[in-house]
């Protein structure tokens with residue numbers, strides 16, 4: 001079932017949806033536990049995702065850690081290869097940089113390097129993204145970095161429905177999953193079924209169907225793309241919005257098929273333009289759909305700068321509806 | 333009351349003035365944040381003034397400091413201008429970082445303030461590097477590195493201090509132990525009570541002082557900095573202190589037991605020092621009042637400057653990426 005079909009159900013926030021996923025998986029599997037800075041009863045995570053969990057499952061399974069990102073991820077790895085299924089929270093995605101060796105050299109390579117003897121079933125959850133005026137150390141979108149590391153999976157939910165379904169899948173997956181939660185989405189409400197469901201990895205979701213232009217967008221940008229599509233519809237332009245939902249694995253088939261149909265594509269992501277998510281999608285389209293393209297591929301992304309603090313500056317760098325509409329008009 | 337080597341009257345007045353500047357500045361920032369005039373988030377230094385002021389009063393303009401997310405107090409103590417700090421917090425073009433940094437990232441290289449990092453613990457090895465540069469250039473400068481109890485659990489703490497110890501660099505590592513890292517109490521994340529105990533594993537002096545007593549901090553820092561300038565290497569100076577408010581924004585800090593908070597807030601470094609100054613007749617009430625009036629005026633002027641300053645133009649977002 002896609003998000004669109006889920007309309008008739010109850011509405012909960014992205015934050016609540018994530019919490020439900022954590023709770024359900026902790027109830028389902030004793031091996032699942034949480035560790036991170038202030039995830040416990042005093043703070044419940046910087047964005048309150050783990051509210052109530054320490055109270056329900058106890059401090060053994062919802063563990064507050066010192067401010068030691070490298071040890072948080074490293075400990076998760078050690079636990080994962082010895083029978084547990086840890087979920088590590090890094091308070092802000094920018095700070096995954098402190099755990100980069102553990103993520104990129106250890107978690108990602110252990111299975112391969114040791115000839116498949118073991119697996120690293122763990123999730124690293126990270127709030128991330130720009131738009132909250134918290135400057136260069138708390139605003140980055142680093143998904144593309146992790147796409148570049150074989151062995152890691154990368155999930156990028158844009159709705160409460162996807163957030164819950166993808167997180168449950170991530171927890172059950174036997175590989176290290178980098179799970180990106182956009183900080184501006186936590187409060188966003190959306191339909192989520194009462195009944196259990198999973199969202200599989202590697203299955204893009206067509207968030208809006210259209211025939212003139214394809215927009216591939218991720219995370220918060222999905223919503224800006226949908227708003228742009230709505231505005232463009234008034235001008236008679238029919239836009240299809242595709243949300244990959246996971247970047248590794250990437251559902252190239254859905255993207256390529258859409259572009260074959262529309263012949264035009266705009267890729268909208270946060271994160272710097274150079275060597276970003278959009279660059280990979282564009283390269284795939286160049287390889288697999290170039291004969292179907294009626295216009296150059298367009299990327300809308302952040303310029304190659306850190307995220308500035310002042311809202312005037314920050315709004316300038318984050319892709320918005322206007323920039324998306326302009327890009328669509330450019331390829332028409 | 334403890335007695336200390338006599339400081340000159342002007343020095344005492346300066347200590348009081350700086351501490352009060354920080355307090356009034358932070359109270360004002362809190363108020364303005366509440367009125368939605370400041371974007372993003374804030375981490376206030378109120379309650380911890382004696383640490384930055386006691387340390388920086390020993391530093392020269394050409395000495396260095398590194399700072400943290402809770403950095404306004406460090407800037408003020410090192411001699412940065414209130415109005416340009418405030419303008420930065422407002423995201424204005426006239427701020428120290430042209431609006432690019434904001435509350436968590438203020439720097440004033442003209443007074444040796446090498447910048448505030450919001451990555452907890454990241455300033456520690458950078459201060460080590462400033463110390464290395466001093467040594468390589470053969471000057472008698474020193475560097476002070478501010479960080480929290482929480483930061484002392486980062487790998488950078490171990491790596492940065494061990495390196496400085498090994499190379500006898502002129503740095504003092506100032507742990508502002510306010511007993512909490514966000515909602516996590518120190519006792520939940522380390523077995524020791526005094527972070528300064530860790531100094532022994534680097535073979536350097538570790539000193540713990542009452543961080544709410546500006547003269548205690550001043551004296552301890554004085555010794556550490558003398559040692560640093562004399563080429564004898566770094567010191568780990570732990571100052572026990574307490575935030576007057578929550579960690580950030582509107583955090584009500586309910587994780588702090590009431591009795592604990594009450595006891596600490598009674599030891600507020602400002603009224604404490606004021607009383608001390610009056611009781612020892614170091615300053616007269618009239619002199620103190622004059623300082624207080626001047627500080628209020630300076631903070632007001634800073635707010636006005638920030639409010640009246642222009643925002644950067646959007647395209648300035650693209651500047652300064654490369655030198």
Ligand SMILES: Cc1ncc(C[n+]2csc(CCOP(=O)(O)OP(=O)(O)O)c2C)c(N)n1
Pocket residue numbers: 037067069091095098401402450451452453479480481482483484508510512513514579
């Ligand atoms: C590396 C890193 N991890 C986590 C955070 C989120 N965070 C910001 S401040 C803070 C607590 C810092 O505690 P401490 O070092 O004691 O300084 P204090 O806030 O008490 O002054 C945390 C966890 C961060 N900014 N950087």
Ligand SMILES: [Mg+2]
Pocket residue numbers: 480481482508509510511512513514
């Ligand atoms: Mg602290």
